[in-house]
Each structure stands twice: as C-alpha cells, then as structure tokens.
Amino acid sequence: MFDSESELPTLRSPHALAPMKLAANLQEQVASHLRRRILSGQLLPGTPLREQTLAVEFGISRGPIRDALLHLTKEGLLIAKPNVGVRVANEPSGFKRNVIVHLRREIEASAVTAWFETRDPALLKRLDDNLSHYKDACGGSDLGQVVELDMAFHRLLVETADHGSLVDLWLPIMLRMFLRYSRHRDLMESYHEHAGIVRAMHGGREWEALEALKLHIV
Amino acid sequence: MFDSESELPTLRSPHALAPMKLAANLQEQVASHLRRRILSGQLLPGTPLREQTLAVEFGISRGPIRDALLHLTKEGLLIAKPNVGVRVANEPSGFKRNVIVHLRREIEASAVTAWFETRDPALLKRLDDNLSHYKDACGGSDLGQVVELDMAFHRLLVETADHGSLVDLWLPIMLRMFLRYSRHRDLMESYHEHAGIVRAMHGGREWEALEALKLHIV
C-alpha cells in the first residue's frame, strides 16, 4: 500500500529554519507529515485517507490521527463527510482561486506595510537566510523542500505584522492556494520575485515592495 | 457551576431556517452549542474551557468534546496551548480587525457580484425570510438569536457564490469578527442596513448593493 520507509520522521527536516517549532505531540507531527505530502503532490486530490490505515502506517493509535485529520480539514487541505471519512481536497475553482489571491494580497500587503513602520532589520536578516536556502532548493529536486521554504518566506512576512496575529488567518488561505503548487510554476522565477521583494525592502522602497508582492501572488 | 438546564439541546432552534443542517454527531452539537455561547457573550474572552468539565456538563465522554474544541480552535474562537488547554480567544486587535474587515468585504462583495450574473430570485426569497425574522429578533432580548440570524444573512450571500465554496474560507474570518459582536452595536440600524442591501438587489442596482454592503461591514 504505502512505502514502508514513509515512517513518521522522528525529527524535522535538517535545516528547519527559525520559527518552525517542532511539535512534541503526535497529532502535530502527523498533521505536518500529511500536510507536506499533500502540498508536494504525493497525495493527489480525491485520495481518501483512512484513520485505521494511517494509524498502522504511523504505528500509533487512531486518536492523534483523528486530531490531525481534523486540523487539516479545517485548514482546507482535506474535506470531510460525516461517518464516511476525509479525502484530499480539490484545487479551488477559478472563481474561488481569484478570491483567494485577493485575500492573500490583502493580508501580506498589510503585513509588509506594517513592517515599513518600524523597518526592523531582524526580518531582513531572516528573509536573506530564507532566500539563500530557497535558491538552492529551487535548483534541486525536492519539491516538498521548495514548498516549505516558499511558505516560510511568506510566513516570515506575515509574522512581522501585529506580532504574528495574522498567521492563523493567513495560513488556511495560503494552504488552499498551494494545493495546486506543483503545476504551472517556474521555480527560479519565483525565487527572483522573492528576491525582488526583499531588495525593495532593503532599499526602503515601500511602493516597489508592495507592487512586487502583488505581482508575485497570482 | 453551570445551570442544569444548559443541557445539550436535543433539537435545533424552532425556526432553524433553510440550509442549517442539524448535526447528528455529538461533536457538531457540542461545537454549535459552545459557538453560540461564545458569540452571544455568555463565555467571555480568556475563559478556560476544560475537557472533563464540559464532558460531565454535556453528559458525554471527552472524545467528542475534544473534537469540538479542535473545531472551534481552528475557527479562531478558542486558542489552544499544548498540554495546557484552550480558552476563549480575545477580540482581535485594531490592526487585525482592520484586515479582517477588508477580507470580509472582499469575500462578500465577490459573492454579491457573482449573484448579479444570474440574479437567481431564490436567494432574494431567502433573504426576505431572514430579514423578517431578523427584525423580530432585534426587537427581542435573545442576543444569541440576533447573532445567529445576522450570520445566517451573510452566509446566504456567501453561499450563492460558486455554489457555496467560499463558505469555509469566509466562516473563520466572520467568526473572529463576531467575537466582539455584543459591544458597540445598534441592532436596529444593523437590520436597516441588511434591508438596504436586499432592496438594492431586488431593484437590480449592483453598485448600490455593493456600496451598502461595504458600508455595513465595519
């Protein structure tokens, strides 16, 4: 059924960057693992996820699995039908995706605008770090890595605003958009767009940063 | 501790309008019940919610309670700290609330715009129904009722767009905003704003409807 080496990783990925807190409880580990498999395209839309199957696969009981599936359902990555189960959500329709794009722009632009109030250089340092890792990942073949670093970049932006209070609002929107990450995406172009945003922030050019961000989110 | 008559309602409220499906499973019933108590202000921000306490209160085990708390956490009504528990979330900060307002406007305006493509009269019928109930509720004293009907109104709008696919995106945003529903709110004025939106839709005046909607969401 599944590869036997798809075991629960005992630790997070080697270079888990700054604010990625590694979860102590099983439900979060399971959720992270499944989230990555969905976003990297290993689990395609429509694929059913059975609690018992996952339980034996991870070598734990159904309880934490259940919690994790609930998490992912609320994040929009799975859809649940009572008494039947969950399956990987479909990509959003064209109409819905268009709305999502506007919402992401609104949130991330608000965050960047808030940053320009203080221009705290700590964020720039982290973004630079992320960029160098992201460049490497885009050259490599690990799509899961690329997705994670891309998301981390935008999460860094959002976390600056109002001390991270926007993240919980932003995450489900972001995840739904990333359901179709793999397709139609030039990775290196994405990297250069990230770099352009950071460059404008370094130079203190607010309008340019916002414009680059807006053009990047499509 | 709690009133003994705060038992789990065996059925939903008497005039549960059209698309409110009554939940068969306990977790949804518990979630609905708690959601209402939070939004109506019976449970104030910061109040801790203990699994065991709720379990005996509802006369069920901790399992469904746990699921319900997870739901509400992901909806933004509760905040969870691992190994410690959940408590009712604080009202969003001024900055966050401002972002939320823009997101809600974006979503609901998209929905209304989509409706003007077809102008399906079924929606108008439901909105009229809602309005009459809403007017009564605003006159009465049951704040929970008012909140529910207000939310139902906007849910009706959102559900028309793209066959309801926006609802899951919209709900957490809406709920966070309603965390401070009770305060600073003139109920009758709110009713008249709803009525104004519906009137513009009846008359086919798209711009007026969108403008009224935008002014209503603050």
Added chain:
DNA sequence: GAGTCAAACATTGTTGACAAATGACAACTC
C-alpha cells in the same frame, strides 16, 4: 522573608475496545 526544589494535583495526550452509521451488493418483488 525571599528563593528553590520536590511532591502532589489537575489537565491534556494517547490508547484499545466497542457502538453506530454508511455504502455496496445480493435477494426479492412487481
């Protein structure tokens, strides 16, 4: 009296067993 440590308590996290609901399939009716 202030600070520190450990033990007791309270609460969540996890587990395995059992109950209830669903969907598929076969037998039956008309």
Added chain:
DNA sequence: GAGTTGTCATTTGTCAACAATGTTTGACTC
C-alpha cells in the same frame, strides 16, 4: 428488467482507562 429491501463489511463515532505533561503548593534553605 427496474426498482426496492435486507444484510454485511467497512469506516467513523464514542467511550473509559492509562500515561505524560504542566501547574501549583508547601516545606526547606539561605
């Protein structure tokens, strides 16, 4: 042969007990 009903296997829903973690309390030291 089309539709309906009944049965069965599969899957989720619920439960109660146990383990692990976090918090509080109170004695003890300085």
